[in-house]
Amino acid sequence: MENGKVLHVAVFPWLAVGHLVPFMRISKYLAQKGHRVSFISTCRNISRLPKIPPNLSSLINLVSLPLPKVDGLPDRAESSADVPHNKQQLLKRAFDLLDSPLATFLEASRPDWIIYDYTSHWLPRLAAKFGVSRAYFSLFTAACLSFIGPPEVLIDADPRSTAEDFSVVPKWIPFPSNVVYRVHEISKNVDGSSGNESGTSDGIRFGIAAAESDVVAIRTSAEFEPEWLNLLAELYRKPLHPIGFLPPVMEDEEEENDARWVYIEEWLEKRRVNSVVYVALGTEATLSPQELNELALGLEQSGLPFFWVLRNALAQNELPAGFEERVRDSGIVHVGWVPQVKILSHDSVGGFLTHCGWNSVVEGLGFGRVLVLLPVLNDQGLNARLLQGKKLGVEINRDERDGSFTRESVAESVRLAMVYEAGESLRDRAKEMKGLFGDKDRNDRLVDGFIRFLEENRLSNE
Known part of the structure; x- marks a missing residue:
């Protein structure tokens, strides 16, 4: 690439592993096109990133910013995975205090885009x-963003204030839809139990992020949710780029001999094709x-082989007495990263x-794996409704108000899906999606279109 066309792009994700990784994927795409990238996050989050390939390392600069201290936020907590749900707003308050060091960076570096x-x-x-030109990169579906609402409603006065308000289709969605929250999914966010210690509601954050951007990029495609993308374009009234799904890639080759994968692979190799529930x-x-x-006993009751990943030993200690012994021939409970x-x-x-x-x-x-849907928080309930509506999975039946479920509903949902x-028909539909979600070339073309927009529409001139 000729030097005069090289962009300098700053990349600044939210402090969550599920956001850091896709933002790094976009950074790698930009570097592959010859553009310079400054990837900005806090020190611990930078250390969590996957390795940058040697051929791109000279083009991706990792910029570490110390996360400011906030009363009530645990020491060394720099990611949403480091804090419980009721501390998330404190993490956002600390995140907001990064405005000053980021201003210093922008003033000194003057990137073309952020x-x-x-x-x-x-x-x-x-x-x-x-x-600096501004690109809002959303990791939420167009359906989710449409449900959340148009920027002017979010910024000025969202009329929804109770959990019940979020369990119905909002007035700005003009077509039949099942994409709504269950009462139990949203109540923790509106009943004051988790507070709003950051001082800025998530609704306002979403509204301003969209309203004051020059372009919005979304991790989806028009083939997957055309009706929602068309609606979102009307609600946002600005350039909207579905950039595909950034399909999964295998971990680095040096992990092939990782002891965890060796024993996992040995176990999987002993199972029939398409028989295991992950x-x-x-x-x-x-x-x-x-x-x-109930989840444990439901998996046991299903009679199907399963590989269950638990985040920590505390959860493992709360499993039913004798469970792991009873299922040892058909199931594995693994604690930690896989x-x-x-x-x-x-x-x-x-x-x-x-x-x-x-x-x-x-x-x-x-x-192409069929899904069994058990949403817990954030956008997950909306995703579950979208996926079930598109016949890509089975949602485990739960009590509408408290979210409780039974072992029978788990077993029945798993067996129906599997x-x-x-x-x-669900299994067939999921296999069809492999060609949409997993096709690298197909998805790369969408990312390329977004990068071309950045190249052709920057505010600054070199």
């Missing part, structure tokens, strides 16, 4: 002050002891019981 996340409500005006609920979702108990992409890619895995975080959904459908004849 790609930012929904949380950075203060960033667009800061970037404009220094003549169970993982992400880095933030936490189940109560009662929910863990190479999820490798597991989902294995031929023995047929289904994925997931919390419906969008990263996990993309990885599951990228390998083995019952009535679920065959």
Whole structure:
């Protein structure tokens, strides 16, 4: 690339592993096109990033900013995975205090663009002050963003204030839709139990992120949710670029001999094709002891082989007495990190019981795995409704108000998704999605279109 056309792009994600990784993926795409990238985050989060390939390392500069101290936020907590749900707003308050060091960086570096996340409500005006073009990169589906609402409603006065308000289709959605929250999914966010210690509601963050951007990029495609993208374009009234799904990639080759993968692969190799249910609920979702108990007994009752990943030993200690001994011939409970992409890619895995975080959904459908849906927090409930509406999975039946579920509902949902004849169409649909979610060339073309927009529409001139 001729030097005069090289962009300098700053990239600034929210402090969550599920945001850091896709933002790094975009950074790598930019570097592959010859552009310079400054990837900005806090010190511990920078250390969590996957390795940058040697051929791109000279083009991606990692910029570490110390996270300011905030009363009530645990020491060394720099990611949403480091704090419980009721401390998330304190993490956002600390994040907001990064405005000053980021201003110093922007003033000194003057990048052409900054790609930012929904949380950075203060960033667009800061970037404009220094003549930096602004790209809002959303990791939420167009359906989710449409449900959240148009910027003017979010910024001025969202009429929704109760959990029940969020359990109905909002007036700005003009077509029939099942994409709504269950009361239990949203109540923790509106009943004051988690407070708003950051001083800025998530609604306002979403509204300003969209309203004050020059372009919005979304991790989706027009083939997957055309009606929602068309609606979102009307609600946002600015350039909108679906950039595809950033499909999963295998971990670095040097991890092939990792002891964890060796024993996992050995176990999977002994199972029939498409017979195993992979169970993982992400880095933030936490189940109560009662929910863990019912999930465990439901998996046992299903009679199907399963590989269940638990985040920590505390959760393992809350499993039903004798559970692991009883299922030792058919199931594994693993505590800690696993190479999820490798597991989902294995031929023995047929289904994925997931919390419906969008990263996990993309990885599951990228390998054509039918989904069993158990949403817990954030956008996960909306994702579950979208996926069930598109016949890509089975949602575990739960009490509408308290979210409780039974072992019977777990077992029935798993068997419907995995083995019952009535679920065959779901399995077929999920396999079809591999060509949409998992096709690298198909998705790369969408990213290329977004990068061309950045190249052709920057505010600054070199």
